[in-house]
Amino acid sequence: MNLPEGVVIHGREPRPGGPQWTERYRGAVMNTFGDPQRILVRGEGSHVWDADGNRYLDLLAGIAVNALGHGHPAILEAVTTQLQTLGHISNFFASAPQIELAERLLELLDAGEAGGRVFFANSGTEANEAAFKATRRTGRTTIVAAEGSFHGRSMGALALTSKAAYREPFEPLPGDVRWVPFGDADALAAAVDETVAAVILEPIQGEAGVLVPPDDYLAAARRITTKHGALLWLDEVQTGIGRTGDWFGHSPSGVRPDLVTLAKGLGGGIPIGALVALGEAATLLGPGNHGTTFGGNPVATAAGLAVISTIEKDDLLTATRSRGDQLAAGLGANARVESVTGRGLLRGIVLSEPRSADVQRAALDAGLIVNAPTPDRLRLAPPLVLTEDEAADAVRTLSAVIDEVLS
Ligand SMILES: *Cc1c(COP(=O)(O)O)cnc(C)c1O
Numbered sequence: 001m002n003l004p005e006g007v008v009i010h011g012r013e014p015r016p017g018g019p020q021w022t023e024r025y026r027g028a029v030m031n032t033f034g035d036p037q038r039i040l041v042r043g044e045g046s047h048v049w050d051a052d053g054n055r056y057l058d059l060l061a062g063i064a065v066n067a068l069g070h071g072h073p074a075i076l077e078a079v080t081t082q083l084q085t086l087g088h089i090s091n092f093f094a095s096a097p098q099i100e101l102a103e104r105l106l107e108l109l110d111a112g113e114a115g116g117r118v119f120f121a122n123s124g125t126e127a128n129e130a131a132f133k134a135t136r137r138t139g140r141t142t143i144v145a146a147e148g149s150f151h152g153r154s155m156g157a158l159a160l161t162s163k164a165a166y167r168e169p170f171e172p173l174p175g176d177v178r179w180v181p182f183g184d185a186d187a188l189a190a191a192v193d194e195t196v197a198a199v200i201l202e203p204i205q206g207e208a209g210v211l212v213p214p215d216d217y218l219a220a221a222r223r224i225t226t227k228h229g230a231l232l233w234l235d236e237v238q239t240g241i242g243r244t245g246d247w248f249g250h251s252p253s254g255v256r257p258d259l260v261t262l263a264k265g266l267g268g269g270i271p272i273g274a275l276v277a278l279g280e281a282a283t284l285l286g287p288g289n290h291g292t293t294f295g296g297n298p299v300a301t302a303a304g305l306a307v308i309s310t311i312e313k314d315d316l317l318t319a320t321r322s323r324g325d326q327l328a329a330g331l332g333a334n335a336r337v338e339s340v341t342g343r344g345l346l347r348g349i350v351l352s353e354p355r356s357a358d359v360q361r362a363a364l365d366a367g368l369i370v371n372a373p374t375p376d377r378l379r380l381a382p383p384l385v386l387t388e389d390e391a392a393d394a395v396r397t398l399s400a401v402i403d404e405v406l407s
Contacts, residue, residue: 018051037364043070046383046390048369058369059382059394064206064238064346067265067307067316069383075268078306082299090293097301104308105276108247109260117282119275120296124237124263125152127273130290131200131233131259132156132174134277137284138231140197146182150207151200151235160200183213185220192224198231198259199224203249206238209377210341210348218253225258231281233259237273238346241265242311242384245321245344265384270303316384320344323391327380330395336406341377345386349378349398353406363401368394 021039039051046069048058061067068075082097089095102118109116121127128151135143143160151157158166159173167173178196180187182205192199199221205211218234225232234257239249243265246252250260258281263273273295277284294300311317321344328340331349341348351359356372363370371379382394 021051045069045071046386054367056364056367056369057382057390057394057397059380059398060369060371061381061383062269063371064243064264064381065267066269067242067384068268068310069385070269072268072306072310072385074306074310075270075303078302079270079299082302086298088294088297088299091291091296094296095298095301097298097305098296101274101301101304101308104305105262105274108308109276109278110256111276111278114279115282116276116278119277119285119290120301121263121273121275121292122271122294122300123152123273124235124261125154125157125273126292126295127237127261127263127275128152128157128160128200128235129154130275130285131198131261131277132160133290134259134275134281134284135197135231135233137289138197140195140230141176142178142196143176144178144180144188144191144196144199144230146201146205147179148182148205148208148211149200149202149235150205151237182208182211183217185214185217185224188221189224192228192230194228196225196228196230198233200233200235202235203239203253204244204342204346206346206379206381207373209350209374210346210379212341212343215253218250218255222255222257231258233257233261235261237261237263238381241307242317242320243344243346243381244342245317245324247317249343266307267300267303268307270300272300272304274304311384314385320384323382323384323386323388326388326391327395330392331399331402334399334402336402345380345382345384347380348373349380349402351376351378351402351406355405359402359405362405363398366397366401368397368401370398 018039040048041051042049046058048056105118106116119130145160147162149162151160155173178191180191222232234250236248240262260276266272324344331337332340336352338350338352354375356378360370360372373379
C-alpha cells in the first residue's frame, strides 16, 4: 500500500488500508450516511488521496465547501495564526475577525445606506434556523417554499425542505408552509398574500441537481414579496461566496433580498454559517432571541476572511466562470449528455439515461470525485482554484466514464 510520504494515520494499525477502516467505521460511526465511498487521508489543491494511496481529482470539494481546494496556504495561515493568538471566546465577548467578516459580508451584499446585520452560526442548517426564527418576529407565520428545495435537516430547516423521504419520518414539523413549483413566477404570485412572512428560495437548486430558474424569477419574487410585505429569503448556502462565478447566486438578478443565508464555501472547510439580514430585517432578532456557543468564533471567521480575500486577490470569480464554461463546453459535447446546467463551478450534468449512480461509482474508480444527486444528474462543484489542466483532465476522464457506463 502506497501512502503519500509523511502521512501518519492515527489508529491501532499504523498504515491500514481502506477495508479495515470501513469495518471500524461501521462499528463506531452512526449509520446515517451509509458506507463511506473511500477513507481519505490527505488533500492538496484539487486532489485528495485515499488510505490505499490512490489519488482523486476532487470535483465535489466536500459538497461545494473547499472553495480554495485542500490545504490552501491562506486558510492555513489565517487559522494557525488566529489559533495561536486567540481561539474560542464565547459570545459574551467579541473579536476583530468576527466584526471584520460581518462588515465584509455586508459590503459584498451591498448593504449600503439601509445597512444590515450578520448572525454567525456553524452550518447552513443553523443559518437557516436563525432566519426561520427571524421570520417569526414579523408577526406572520406562513412560509412559502419551493418544490425541490433543500435547506437542512434540523426540525425547522426540514420543514422548509421538500423531499418527502427526508421529512416524513420526522413529522410533525413546524407548520404553515406553502409549496410552489420552483421557477414559476405565476404560481408564486398566487401563493403569496398578507399572511406570508417570507418566501425562501435557492437562486439555483443544488441538491435537486443544479436547477436554474428563469432569468426573471428572482426579480419577480422580489416584486411579489414587496407587494405583500413579505420577506425575500435567499438560501445561498451552496451558491454563495463565488461558487457561481459571482459573489452570490442572486447577483446577476440585481435583486436585494431581506435575508441571505450562507455556509458551505464561506469557511473554505472550517465550519461556519451566517445569516445576513438587510435593511429593516436586520433588527427582527434582538437581545435574547437567539444564540450560539461556537457561532462567530475567531478561528472560523478568520478562515472566512481568508477565503474572501483570496477570491479577490486571485480573481477567482473570473477563473470560476472560465473553468465552469470549460467544463460545460467539454462535457456538453458528449452525445450521452443531454445538457449541462448551472453557472460557474456549480454544474449539473444531465445524462441521457438515469444511471448517474453507476457513473459516479465508475468515475471514482477512475480517480474522479463527482456526486449523483438525482438518477439522471451528476453534480460538479470543484474547488474554485481548479486549474485549466485539471478541468481538461476532468472533461476527458468523466466523458470517457460516461461513454463506458452508458454504452
Ligand atoms: C447544504 C445546504 C444546506 C445545509 O447546510 P449544512 O451545513 O449541511 O447544515 C442548506 N441549504 C442549502 C441550499 C444547502 O446546499
